[in-house]
Amino acid sequence: MPFVKANTHSLHYSDSHPDGPPTPNGLTFLFIHGLGSSQNYYFPVIPHLTSKHRCVTIDTYGSARSAYTNDPISIPGIAADAIAVLDELKISKAVVVGHSMGGLTVTEIGSRYPDRVLGVVAIGPTHPSEMLVTVMSKRSETVLETGMESMANSIPSAAVGSRSTPLHKAFIRELLLGQDPKGYAALCRAISTAQPADYAAVQAPFLLIAGEEDKSASMEGCEHIFQNVSSKNKSLEVLKGVGHWHCIEAADEVGSLIAQLADGIVV
Template identity: 75%
Template structure:
C-alpha cells in the first residue's frame, strides 16, 4: 500500500496513473469526516480513462496514522500541497467533500497557483451549531469508540434514495476510523473559520444534496455566492443527503467530467 510524506505526515494514497496523467488535468480528492479515500472510488471510473486521480486519506483518518498532532482545516490543505509536491504535480483540480470541502475552498483561496479548479461537495460552512455538534462527537468517540457514530451516521445523514448497501458502506467507513484521529478532526471542524471565499477565483463547482442536513442548502448557497470565480455552477442532487459520492455516484462522476471539460 503506497504512502507519501506530506510535511510531517505519512499519508496513505492511491494514484490511478503513477506514471503520469493521460491528459493535462489531474484530480486530487479530499474526503470528509469519518471517511477515507474509498469514498471517491464509486466516481473514479467516470474519470480515470482521461484523467489522473489522486485519492488521499487525510492525516488521522483511514489508513493515515494519527500521531497526536493538532489538526486544522488549513493544515489539511497544506498536506494536500505537500502531497502534490511529493508527487511532482504542479497543479490539480481539487475536489473536497464536507470537511474536505472546507479544505478545498481554503486551497483555492491560499494556493491559487496550484489549483486548476475547485469542486466542493456538500461543503460545511462553519457555525455555532457545528461547534457544539463536533465537540460532542469528539467526546463521545474518545469515551465509547466509533460504534455510536457507526450506528447513527449511515442512517441519519443520507437521503431518501439511499440503499441498504450504501448505508453498509458508510458504516464500514465510519467503523474503520481511529477514535483519536476522528476526535482530532472533529475539533478541526469545531475550530474552523470560513475560508476567504472571495479569494477563490479558479473555476468552481458546488455539488449539494437536496436532503443534506449536515451541509444545508443555506450554507452551500452562502459559499457559492461569496466565491469570486467568473466560471462557477451550483448543482443540486435530488433525494440525496450528505454522502453524495456513494448515494449518487453516477451523477457526481458525470458532473466532474463535465466540469473538467470546461477547463
C-alpha cells in the same frame, strides 16, 4: 501499501496514473474526503474520470490508514498537507475535490494556493457555524468515551437521503468503523475551530454539489459559499433525494458533473 510524505505526516494514497494524465488534454485531480471517511469514498466516482484524467486520492492525517500520531489538526493544516502531496508527486497544478470537511479544505486551498489550483469541486461543503461547533464538540466527546460504534450505528441512517439503499448505508458504516477514535476526535475539533475560507479569493473554475436532503451541510451554507466565491466559471448543482454522502448515494451523477467541469478547463 503506498504512502506519501506530507510535511510531518505519512499519508496513504492511491494514484490512477503515476506517470501523468493518460491523454494530452488530461488533468490531475486530488480528492480529499470528509470526516469519518477515507479515499475509498471516491472510488465509485473516479471511473468517470480515469479514461482521460489522473486521479490521486488520499487518506487525510488521522483518518483510515493515515495513522494519527497526536499532532494537532486544523483545516489549514490539512490544506498544507494536500499541497505537500502535490509537491512530493511532482504535480504542479490540480483540480481539488473535497467532500464535507474536505469541502472546507478545498475552498481553503483555492483561496491560499491559487497558483496550484486548476479548479475546485466542493461536495456538500460545511460552512462554519455555531451549530457545527456544538455538533462536532459532542461527537468528539462521544467517540473518546465509547469508540466509533456509536457513530457507525447512527450516521449511516441519519445522514443519507431518501434515495439511499442498505448497501450505501453498509459502505458508510464500514468507513466509520475504520477510523481511529482519537484521530476522529481530533478532526472533529479541527472542524469546530475552523474559520470560513476567504471565499472571494477563490477564482478558479468552481463546482458546488449539494444534496437536496443534506442535514449536515445546509443549503443556506452551500449558497453562501457559492455566492461569495469570485469564480467567473461556477455552478451549483443540487442532487434530488440525496443526503450528505453524495459520492455513495449518487456516484454516477457526481462523476458526470465533475467530468463536465473538467471538459471546460483548458490547461
